[in-house]
Amino acid sequence: MLEEEYLNLAKFVLEHGQRKDDRTNTGTLSYFGYQMRFDLTTGFPLLTTKSVPFRLIKSELLWFLHGDTNIKYLLQHNNHIWDEWAFKKWVTSNEYHGPNMDDFGHRAAKDVEFNRIYQTEKARFCDRILNDPEFATKYGDLGLVYGSQWRNWKTSTGKTIDQLKNVIETIKHHPDSRRMIVSAWNPEDVDQMALPPCHTLFQFYVNDGKLSCQLYQRSADIFLGVPFNIASYALLTNLIAKECNLQAGDFVHTLGDAHLYLNHLDQIKEQLTRKPHPAPQLWLNPEKSSIFSYDIDDIKIENYHHDKPIHGTVAV
Structure with a gap:
């Protein structure tokens, strides 16, 4: 099954990972250099041993494809996976005068009362992003993150390069x-x-009527992040393959620092006790061709059978 590639990664790092400190002060089990391969002709690699919210994956990818870097679009689609980085920008600014939010990620995980205060403050923050355009412009923007680099790479001459559009033309x-x-x-x-890119570079390869993609990911959060990354790049490969009249081939996922955060070990051990279900299928609106024309409802997952969610705290 497709999912075995991911489960083997998690098991391998549990057994062979080395204790390592990290930027977030959470601590990890880390292993350097690991590769997975997913045959996209056999199904869509969305994990089934826990529920993975595909709506978040597709709205994030569309955000990238639009060249957007402001979380307002994500919030409009009830996607909160980038909230913490924008929220940190707000609470560390001179304009913030609310409750102390220092080290909010760790404190919220350990202190029930602080978590209540934190969730209240973050909800207020998100509401202002959605309803106050000036505030959204100042504190919702994450800087020159993925969408900017993919669609508007700035050159030394002051011009921009649409890398994604150019690569699609080359494939064709x-x-x-x-x-x-x-x-x-x-x-x-x-x-x-706000966060330097974890998935740093991807390359396409055409052979026998199939489009394959290899991603190099410098930093890989195995429990929370990697399931999203696998599905996101599998979706991207399918979207580009469709536009180029090709079949999706392999997604090859090469990891640099592959790590399990120490506060995710119980969760990944529970996940490894579960048996995968058959992979679901991806549906793309046949009336759409250009990857830049898709909306949320043009992308769906069918026959997705999965086990219950397993929750973990994101390290910021």
Whole structure:
């Protein structure tokens, strides 16, 4: 089954990962250099040993495809996966005068009363992003993150490059090219990003009527992040394959620092006791062609049978 690739990764890092400190001060079991391969002709690699909210994956990907970097679009689609980074920008600003939010991620996980205060403050923050355009412009924007790099890479001459559009044109007209690459890692812009890109570079490959994609991910949060990354890039590969009149082939996922946060170990152990269900199928609106024309309702998952969710706290 497709999911075995992911479960084998989790098991491997549990057994062979080394204790390592990290930026978030959470601590990890870490292993450097690991690769998974998913055959997209056999189904869509959305995990079934826990429920993974596909609506968040597709709205985030559409956010990237639009070249957007402000969480307002995500909030309009009830997607809160980037809230913490924008919220941190707000509560560390000189304009914030609410309750102390220092180290809110760790404190919320350990202190029930503080978590209540934190959730209240974050809800107020999200409401202001949705309803106060000036506030949203100032505190909802995450800087030059994925959407900006994919669609509006800034050059030294002041121009911009639409990497994604260019790579699609290359797939259509020069499918044997070895230069079909999109990079999100722009060294000059890293300091202007709320979170430097974890999935840093991806390359496409065409053979036998199939489009394959390989992603290099420098930092991989196995329990929370990687399931989203697998599904997101599988979706991207399918969308581009459809536009280019190709079949989706393989998604190859190469990980740099593959890690399990220490506060996710019980959760991943529980997940490894579960038996995968058959992979679901992806439905794309046949009336849409360009990947830049899709809306939320144009992308659906069918026959998705899964076990109950397993919750974990994001490390910020």
